[in-house]
Amino acid sequence: MKILFLQLPVPTLVPQKSVGNHLLAASSLFLHAKFHNALSDHEVDALPQELCTRAGDLCVVDAISTKSPDIVAFTCTVWNIERSLFIAESLKKRIPSIKVWLGGPEIASDAFFMNGEDQPFDLAVEGEGEEVFRLLLQGVDPSSIDRVYIPAGNKNVTVFPNAIDSLCSIHEPFIDGFAEMEADGVILSELFRGCRYGCMFCRYTASGAKKNFALRPYDQVTELFNWSRKNDAGELFLLDPSFEQRPDLHEFLQSLSKVNSNPQIPIFAELRAESVTRELAELLIKAGIQHVETGLQTVNSVALKNVKRSLNREKFSSGVRNLQAVGIKIRPDIMIGLPGDTPDGLRETMDFIKKLGLAADAQVFKTQVLPGTSLRKEAHRFGIEYEQRPPYQVLATPQWRNEELGESLFDAEEILGTRCTPDEAPVLLCSQKKVKEIARFHNTTIEYAYYFDCTQQQGREFFLNETFANTSVTVSMVCKLSELKQINAVKTGLSLFYKANPFSNSIIGFEVPPGFPLDLFDIVNSIKMQNNYSSYIQSLYPTAGSDTPHRRTMACLNILDSHHCSTDWLCELREVAEVVWIIPLSIVTDGTLGKMNCVESVDFLYIDRATDPVPDSQLRRLSATAFKYQVVFSDVSTQWRFVEMRNKSDS
Numbered sequence: 104m105k106i107l108f109l110q111l112p113v114p115t116l117v118p119q120k121s122v123g124n125h126l127l128a129a130s131s132l133f134l135h136a137k138f139h140n141a142l143s144d145h146e147v148d149a150l151p152q153e154l155c156t157r158a159g160d161l162c163v164v165d166a167i168s169t170k171s172p173d174i175v176a177f178t179c180t181v182w183n184i185e186r187s188l189f190i191a192e193s194l195k196k197r198i199p200s201i202k203v204w205l206g207g208p209e210i211a212s213d214a215f216f217m218n219g220e221d222q223p224f225d226l227a228v229e230g231e232g233e234e235v236f237r238l239l240l241q242g243v244d245p246s247s248i249d250r251v252y253i254p255a256g257n258k259n260v261t262v263f264p265n266a267i268d269s270l271c272s273i274h275e276p277f278i279d280g281f282a283e284m285e286a287d288g289v290i291l292s293e294l295f296r297g298c299r300y301g302c303m304f305c306r307y308t309a310s311g312a313k314k315n316f317a318l319r320p321y322d323q324v325t326e327l328f329n330w331s332r333k334n335d336a337g338e339l340f341l342l343d344p345s346f347e348q349r350p351d352l353h354e355f356l357q358s359l360s361k362v363n364s365n366p367q368i369p370i371f372a373e374l375r376a377e378s379v380t381r382e383l384a385e386l387l388i389k390a391g392i393q394h395v396e397t398g399l400q401t402v403n404s405v406a407l408k409n410v411k412r413s414l415n416r417e418k419f420s421s422g423v424r425n426l427q428a429v430g431i432k433i434r435p436d437i438m439i440g441l442p443g444d445t446p447d448g449l450r451e452t453m454d455f456i457k458k459l460g461l462a463a464d465a466q467v468f469k470t471q472v473l474p475g476t477s478l479r480k481e482a483h484r485f486g487i488e489y490e491q492r493p494p495y496q497v498l499a500t501p502q503w504r505n506e507e508l509g510e511s512l513f514d515a516e517e518i519l520g521t522r523c524t525p526d527e528a529p530v531l532l533c534s535q536k537k538v539k540e541i542a543r544f545h546n547t548t549i550e551y552a553y554y555f556d557c558t559q560q561q562g563r564e565f566f567l568n569e570t571f572a573n574t575s576v577t578v579s580m581v582c583k584l585s586e587l588k589q590i591n592a593v594k595t596g597l598s599l600f601y602k603a604n605p606f607s608n609s610i611i612g613f614e615v616p617p618g619f620p621l622d623l624f625d626i627v628n629s630i631k632m633q634n635n636y637s638s639y640i641q642s643l644y645p646t647a648g649s650d651t652p653h654r655r656t657m658a659c660l661n662i663l664d665s666h667h668c669s670t671d672w673l674c675e676l677r678e679v680a681e682v683v684w685i686i687p688l689s690i691v692t693d694g695t696l697g698k699m700n701c702v703e704s705v706d707f708l709y710i711d712r713a714t715d716p717v718p719d720s721q722l723r724r725l726s727a728t729a730f731k732y733q734v735v736f737s738d739v740s741t742q743w744r745f746v747e748m749r750n751k752s753d754s
């Protein structure tokens with residue numbers, strides 16, 4: 104059998120340098136099967152990580168078809184399930200004999216896709232997959248294996264696969280598996296598995312995952328750090344739940360402090376702040392744990408009890424102070440809309456976080472009622488309404504009306520001074536000289552930005568003939584227009600694009616002269632919502648400042664023509680599109696821009712590509728100007744370089 108793994112990434116609003124889409128699950132299944140000599144008759148591979156992460160829908164389907172696998176195995180999560188099902192369906196239409204296997208935390212009997220008709224999968228595995236995968240490769244009848252769902256199939260369960268009791272069989276995902284370090288140098292890793300807590304909203308323990316701990320042997324931890332140092336890893340991001348519950352915590356940290364040295368690699372871990380004594384904080388920092396996430400969720404005791412969590416405020420505060428005293432950064436989580444919580448409870452929670460000096464680092468989100476969790480099973484009893492599709496956020500509770508829940512995120516942003524939505528400047532490509540231009544990610548054929556001069560017949564033909572077969576999942580397209588009638592080619596081209604890539608997050612820009620009819624944007628705003636199969640990002644980012652943050656529309660104006668733009672026209676334009684001024688770099692840095700009244704703080708400033716590549720010294724100057732959050736570049740590498748520089752100077 105030829106099996107190909109696929110893991111689609113967390114959707115982002117613009118192309119990111121790294122998104123953390125490491126192929127760890129696929130690697131674990133493969134390595135575990137290899138450890139048990141179960142691979143002999145099979146060819147197991149994964150779609151390369153860069154392709155999984157960057158490629159648009161059509162590009163993914165083409166790439167899989169070229170490899171002609173017998174089975175495609177998807178890693179399914181809340182952020183990729185809808186897209187995974189779409190890709191699976193597209194593959195089955197193209198290659199009717201292909202089989203689709205699903206696994207990952209999204210697989211649960213109450214998931215929206217499990218019980219319908221004509222599901223585009225042949226089996227779905229709930230819970231830890233390593234042992235099930237081994238059994239399937241060894242030819243065990245899927246209908247006899249517990250936790251394996253077969254659509255419309257009869258089950259006669261006789262095999263009950265265990266969860267693995269040690270992580271030794273899944274060692275080296277970055278060397279022997281399919282995972283690759285991304286450009287930010289972050290390595291994702293599991294040093295142990297298992298959790299003794301039972302938070303009702305969590306999927307980790309809900310699928311019957313064991314509460315005994317599966318540990319990675321110490322010698323393998325040493326090898327992991329040796330490899331990470333050799334490969335210049337910038338951070339080790341631990342996937343372990345609540346790190347403090349390791350049964351060998353003190354011994355392990357002492358060992359880690361020796362293993363993780365010369366140079367020490369910063370570690371990010373999750374833990375319960377209540378458990379951190381001063382002694383433990385010292386051990387953590389010595390071992391390299393420099394940044395922790397801690398789930399406070401709420402201080403409301405009714406809500407905490409309802410979801411089976413506990414909180415001792417004194418101990419939590421003391422743990423935070425201990426972590427702060429040794430210089431460990433803390434990211435607290437707050438969940439809005441837990442059963443029994445109230446708007447007052449949220450305010451009290453935010454006050455508590457503020458008093459501890461954690462406000463700016465808080466991560467605030469609406470409670471998700473995930474498939475397979477106890478919270479979902481009890482939702483009716485609690486009177487909770489929630490989205491039936493990802494991200495399954497709470498819509499209303501008896502204590503919190505729908506509108507109030509929406510408002511709460513805005514309140515949290517204001518009170519904590521944090522952002523619940525990433526502020527993403529667009530990535531665009533405009534051209535002063537060419538009829539058509541395409542920008543690709545370095546070393547790949549994946550295209551993330553297009554430019555078509557539709558004022559020319561040739562440019563319109565280019566747009567109409569573009570297949571968008573190599574398009575990135577996050578993409579921008581700028582069309583130059585001088586008359587409204589040129590829109591016809593754009594309408595057809597855009598419709599074809601969204602049909603081929605319905606899960607793309609796109610930015611559609613128009614380079615137009617001053618006073619251009621604004622009907623253009625009404626037309627485009629209706630086309631861009633065609634084939635919009637997922638509301639995941641729209642739902643997740645209600646504070647984005649746009650109702651369609653995943654499909655944005657831009658108007659690109661030449662700043663040298665700004666004196667021809669009337670204030671009224673600009674005002675109306677900003678109602679239907681985001682404004683991007685195309686400017687020469689010199690105007691930003693010589694102070695002229697500050698005197699130009701046409702530019703508002705919500706506008707973007709596109710640095711004319713004639714000035715590329717922009718040297719570091721210029722980027723540093725730009726990052727010190729009042730326009731540093733508005734600047735965008737024609738080249739995504741320059742944009743990433745600039746954002747890194749700006750973030751460094753901000754901190």
Ligand code: SF4
Nearest residue numbers: 298300302305307344
């Ligand atoms: S939220 Fe964290 S601590 Fe709670 S059950 Fe899940 S993994 Fe364990």
